[in-house]
Amino acid sequence: xxxxxxxxxxxxxxxxxxxxxxxxxxxxxxxxxxxxxxxxxxxxxxxxxxxxxxxxxxxxxxxxxxxxxxxxxxxxxxxxxxxxxxxxxxxxxxxxxxxxxxxxxxxxxxxxxxxxxxxxxxxxxxxxxxxxxxxxxxxxxxxxxxxxxxxxxxxxxxxxxxxxxxxxxxxxxxxxxxxxxxxxxxxxxxxxxxxxxxxxxxxxxxxxxxxxxxxxxxxxxxxxxxxxxxxxxxxxxxxxxxxxxxxxxxxxxxxxxxxxxxxxxxxxxxxxxxxxxxxxxxxxx
Ligand code: PEP
Ligand code: MN
Numbered sequence: 001x002x003x004x005x006x007x008x009x010x011x012x013x014x015x016x017x018x019x020x021x022x023x024x025x026x027x028x029x030x031x032x033x034x035x036x037x038x039x040x041x042x043x044x045x046x047x048x049x050x051x052x053x054x055x056x057x058x059x060x061x062x063x064x065x066x067x068x069x070x071x072x073x074x075x076x077x078x079x080x081x082x083x084x085x086x087x088x089x090x091x092x093x094x095x096x097x098x099x100x101x102x103x104x105x106x107x108x109x110x111x112x113x114x115x116x117x118x119x120x121x122x123x124x125x126x127x128x129x130x131x132x133x134x135x136x137x138x139x140x141x142x143x144x145x146x147x148x149x150x151x152x153x154x155x156x157x158x159x160x161x162x163x164x165x166x167x168x169x170x171x172x173x174x175x176x177x178x179x180x181x182x183x184x185x186x187x188x189x190x191x192x193x194x195x196x197x198x199x200x201x202x203x204x205x206x207x208x209x210x211x212x213x214x215x216x217x218x219x220x221x222x223x224x225x226x227x228x229x230x231x232x233x234x235x236x237x238x239x240x241x242x243x244x245x246x247x248x249x250x251x252x253x254x255x256x257x258x259x260x261x262x263x264x265x266x267x268x269x270x271x272x273x274x275x276x277x278x279x280x281x282x283x284x285x
Contacts, residue, residue, distance in 0.1 A: 039213030043285040044242035048074035050257035052094035060249040073107040095125040146175025186221035195223020215242035
């Protein structure tokens with residue numbers, strides 16, 4: 001049967017961006033992950049290591065992010081690495097560790113699926129399927145995660161326009177899945193002093209053009225640990241519905257992205273500071 005879900009989406013092609021109203025809270029899509037609502041008035045923090053490395057690393061990191069207010073545990077089992085010689089993730093073993101730690105801590109998990117052939121297995125273990133930046137326009141993958149019916153965390157492609165990002169959500173919706181969280185994670189520009197350029201313009205723009213929750217990844221958006229807290233605060237100030245951040249119990253020993261991972265103390269301090277920012281914009285965290 002044909003689905004009409006895609007018609008719920010604001011028509012991305014026909015809007016004049018200079019003349020838009022905010023989508024009202026009443027029309028917002030709330031993505032519910034085992035009782036945690038993303039897209040409502042509460043700001044939801046997703047945190048955890050870049051990659052699942054071993055039981056101790058995942059458990060210790062999960063424990064500390066939970067104790068400081070994170071609601072969802074992140075961690076890659078299948079990692080998209082620029083070099084084939086870098087650590088590629090633990091694969092299935094990583095999924096099993098995530099699932100075990102999720103049971104022990106009660107935190108739902110988000111983890112990346114890189115390939116259509118992995119969708120079934122990742123969906124068996126994860127609460128949210130992450131489609132990474134490099135795959136935002138992998139249309140067969142968007143279709144498969146749509147068919148899976150699982151909540152999807154869709155990261156913005158590093159060269160993708162806002163229109164392309166919105167159209168990617170329509171591929172997922174077309175399969176009858178409207179449980180989508182969009183994530184701004186920085187785009188490639190001429191600037192080389194940071195890993196990416198975190199496009200905070202994208203937050204109010206997306207919030208005016210889609211009913212989906214929009215979260216921000218200041219870890220990949222900057223690539224630099226000390227820049228994560230100020231950009232996380234900025235993201236909340238401009239209307240993000242949540243944050244996804246890399247945290248490691250021993251960042252200096254991380255197998256992946258240690259340079260942008262917050263230490264336990266840094267994460268704790270940031271979560272305290274974010275409460276004040278949330279309050280200032282009429283939200284809770
Ligand atoms: C990640 O979140 O682990 C990741 C690889 O991010 P991105 O796809 O945004 O580069
Ligand atoms: Mn990473």
